[in-house]
Amino acid sequence: MTAIRYELIKKDKQTGARLGILHTPHGSYETPMFMPVGTLATVKTMSPEELKEMGAGVILSNTYHLWLRPGHEIVREAGGLHKFMNWDQAILTDSGGFQVFSLSKFRKIEEEGVHFRNHLSGEKLFLSPEKATEIQNALGADIMMAFDECPPFDAEYNYMKQSVERTSRWAERCLKAHSRPHDQALFGIVQGGGNEDLRKQSARDLISLDFPGYAVGGLSVGEPKEDMNRVLDFTTPLLPENKPRYLMGVGSPDSLIDGAIRGIDMFDCVLPTRIARNGTCMTSTGRLVVKNAKYARDFRPLDENCDCYTCRNYSRAYIRHLIHTNEIFGFRLCTYHNLHFLIKLMEQIRQAIREDRLQDFRDEFFEQYGFNKP
Numbered sequence: 309m310t311a312i313r314y315e316l317i318k319k320d321k322q323t324g325a326r327l328g329i330l331h332t333p334h335g336s337y338e339t340p341m342f343m344p345v346g347t348l349a350t351v352k353t354m355s356p357e358e359l360k361e362m363g364a365g366v367i368l369s370n371t372y373h374l375w376l377r378p379g380h381e382i383v384r385e386a387g388g389l390h391k392f393m394n395w396d397q398a399i400l401t402d403s404g405g406f407q408v409f410s411l412s413k414f415r416k417i418e419e420e421g422v423h424f425r426n427h428l429s430g431e432k433l434f435l436s437p438e439k440a441t442e443i444q445n446a447l448g449a450d451i452m453m454a455f456d457e458c459p460p461f462d463a464e465y466n467y468m469k470q471s472v473e474r475t476s477r478w479a480e481r482c483l484k485a486h487s488r489p490h491d492q493a494l495f496g497i498v499q500g501g502g503n504e505d506l507r508k509q510s511a512r513d514l515i516s517l518d519f520p521g522y523a524v525g526g527l528s529v530g531e532p533k534e535d536m537n538r539v540l541d542f543t544t545p546l547l548p549e550n551k552p553r554y555l556m557g558v559g560s561p562d563s564l565i566d567g568a569i570r571g572i573d574m575f576d577c578v579l580p581t582r583i584a585r586n587g588t589c590m591t592s593t594g595r596l597v598v599k600n601a602k603y604a605r606d607f608r609p610l611d612e613n614c615d616c617y618t619c620r621n622y623s624r625a626y627i628r629h630l631i632h633t634n635e636i637f638g639f640r641l642c643t644y645h646n647l648h649f650l651i652k653l654m655e656q657i658r659q660a661i662r663e664d665r666l667q668d669f670r671d672e673f674f675e676q677y678g679f680n681k682p
């Protein structure tokens with residue numbers, strides 16, 4: 309018995325999408341789902357109560373960041389991440405691999421692990437599959453990720469092949485080091501860039517290790533969306549139908565719909581929370597930069613089709629004023645709305661799957677949001 313179980317409810321007749329339920333030790337959640345990112349044990353500016361109110365279920369935190377601050381031992385002593393951050397729903401921790409490659413300079417990758425510098429202090433650090441697994445066991449998230457290398461999408465073929473093979477060896481080392489498989493599900497991460505043969509090799513290696521869930525990594529790293537969709541077209545069908553599939557780092561509305569259409573069940577991205585802090589909001593008719601002067605006397609809600617706390621109680625003029633004056637409440641209102649927007653979008657996607665019309669929904673949404681505009 310592993311810590312999580314994926315229940316396939318139905319498949320969409322128009323696309324490769326599926327409706328499911330992810331059962332975890334901290335609750336069961338319908339998929340496809342969007343997971344808000346709370347890197348440093350908080351989804352920035354949101355309280356646990358607000359996250360639950362808007363329908364958030366699984367949230368992310370991060371091994372690399374929590375290892376550096378406050379340190380995984382402190383979180384362990386606090387009783388684990390759920391207790392430490394007062395979150396009684398599910399948590400997923402990323403393994404730190406991506407952050408090492410995206411945050412720190414002077415890194416050196418060896419078979420044993422990765423040597424790099426602390427992006428805050430410059431001190432020399434070393435992360436290995438065993439260390440990343442030990443940290444995640446201390447944090448206690450319901451789902452934890454294998455330690456992987458996320459190479460640049462256009463890395464040279466031979467490098468990509470070496471990297472995929474090393475990531476597969478690292479995945480096996482994580483499984484061996486994992487001390488709590490009944491409480492924490494370890495997911496493997498498929499790599500291989502845009503190369504179909506390397507994606508097949510990576511998927512085959514990881515499936516042979518029988519993980520309880522699989523992530524598609526190495527995407528949303530600056531490659532064109534067509535490339536991401538092409539990779540998903542030949543990667544998700546390789547993954548077991550009875551296990552969850554997690555597309556890492558994806559969160560724009562069009563990519564969520566296109567990922568769901570290609571059989572992805574779980575998504576995470578800092579986009580909604582990050583752009584909220586500079587006053588950019590996702591609305592049903594496209595992005596709205598509320599700090600723009602044209603909203604100074606606009607007393608409508610951010611989105612007239614939205615029923616969230618922000619849109620029920622505050623106007624564009626008021627939120628613009630708050631963002632303009634750097635008032636923290638303005639960041640909170642935009643964050644609440646953006647997360648609510650994506651969580652509601654996932655509900656619409658799930659409903660479209662129930663009605664076997666996700667392709668039609670995509671066309672309607674793209675038209676309304678303005679994605680088809682040349």
Ligand SMILES: CNc1nc2cc3c(=O)[nH]c(N)nc3c(CCO)c2[nH]1
Binds near residue numbers: 402403456458497526
């Ligand atoms: C924003 N784009 C993105 N692409 C990712 C790709 C990866 C990846 O390949 N591996 C791991 N471990 N994490 C990843 C993450 C962080 C989580 O969102 C990514 N984030």
